[in-house]
Amino acid sequence: KIQQAIAEQNYEPDDYGVPVLNFDAVLEAQIELGLGPLHTQFDDKGYAYTSLFLESAVARWSLGGPYAELNDDPAWSLVSKQSVHYNVGHIAAAEGDTVSPDGRYLVSLNKWAVDRFQNVGPLLPQNFQLIDIAEPGQSMQLLYDMPLGVGEPHYAQIIKADKLDPWEVYPEVGWNPHTQAVDENAVLPGEERIERNGNTVEIWMTAVRSHFTPEHIEIQKGDHVIWHITNVERAYDATHGFAIPGYNIQLSLEPGEAVTFEFDATEDGVFSYYCSEFCSALHLEMVGYLLIKP
Incomplete structure (x- = not known):
């Protein structure tokens, strides 16, 4: 209908000259779902799901057209509602806004x-609620509440895990995740060093269980420090942290x-x-x- 309306030039320009299609010309169906409808997702059984902010609910409704035969409910009709807790905005069904939705589960981002x-x-958390949508008709079931500590939930995606092909470790020692290549300042064992050029000190360091090399560094207050660290581990989950208290590193x-990373040595001490x-x-x-001399 949209393509037909465009072809027939069934539109009017707005105040800025942007063509706006005639609403009735592109309307397939209009369904009363509830109070405060916001966002919609889809499943593989011919249903759509719309969040109802004012009702604190998720509405399941049936699609028409080529999707009507996927379930036994009347086309373009409200099928059921699942109460959620509370004030839902976005929802996410498994691959629910793609051309081949997976169905089975929906998360209400309350x-x-x-x-x-x-x-x-x-301080109260947000609440993500997992809903089972695998069965047709009026069979939606709330399965689980998950508190989320910080921030308003806003949009999410659920995809099948088999779409992911993650690395267990980076492909080569010295890998820069930003450039997706070995970094020019990558450090291998035996290459650790400290170099001074005026008041700039550059450090090349390795990290491996359970040692930093070099382990003693002396600089002057006022120096500008450029510090390169390479985790030379090749074992799965051999992650290291690196912290310098007082310098917010x-x-x-x-x-x-x-x-x-770089910083200025503004405070002396050990x-x-x-x-x-x-x-x-x-x-x-x-x-x-790290010894910073006055």
């Missing part, structure tokens, strides 16, 4: 939790990853740097010291 969880203080280094990710039984020994 903005309020109110009475769903044990109160632990004035905290890194996560996945196996094979190379990271560069600062420990350490692995902030449990990596082995000797994790607490993975520490070094």
Whole structure:
């Protein structure tokens, strides 16, 4: 109908000259679902699902046209509602806004939790609710509530896990995730060093269970520091952290990853740097010291 309306020039320009299609010309059906309809997802059984903000519910309704034969409900009709808790905005069904939705499950991204969880203080979580939509008709079932601590939920995707082909470790030692290549400042064992050029100090460091090399670094207050660290691990989940208290530096280094950071040595003293990710039984020994002289 949209293509036909365009072909027939069944539209009127708005105040800015943008053509707006005639609403009645492109209307397939109009269904009263409830109060405050917002967002819609689809499944593989000829149903659509619309969030109802004011009702705190998700409405299931049947599609018509080529999808009508996928279920026994009358085409273009409200089938059922599932109450959610509370004030739903976005919803996400499994691949529910693609040309081949998977169905089975839907998540309601609710903005309020109110009475769903044990109160632990004035800040309440958001509430994600998992709904089983596998069976047709009036059989939607609420399965699970999941508190989410921070921020208004806004849009999400659910895809099949077999679409993912993740790495267990980065392809090569010294990998830069941003450039998707080995970093020019990647460091291999034996290449660790410290170089000074005026008041700029550059450090090339390796991290491996359970040691940073070099483990003692001396610089002057006022120096500009360029620090390269490479996690030379090749084992799955051999992630290291790197933290320097007092300088607001905290890194996560996945196996094979190379990271560069810079800072100005504005405070003198002795600062420990350490692995902030449990990596082995000797994790607490993975520490070094940065001496910043006055």
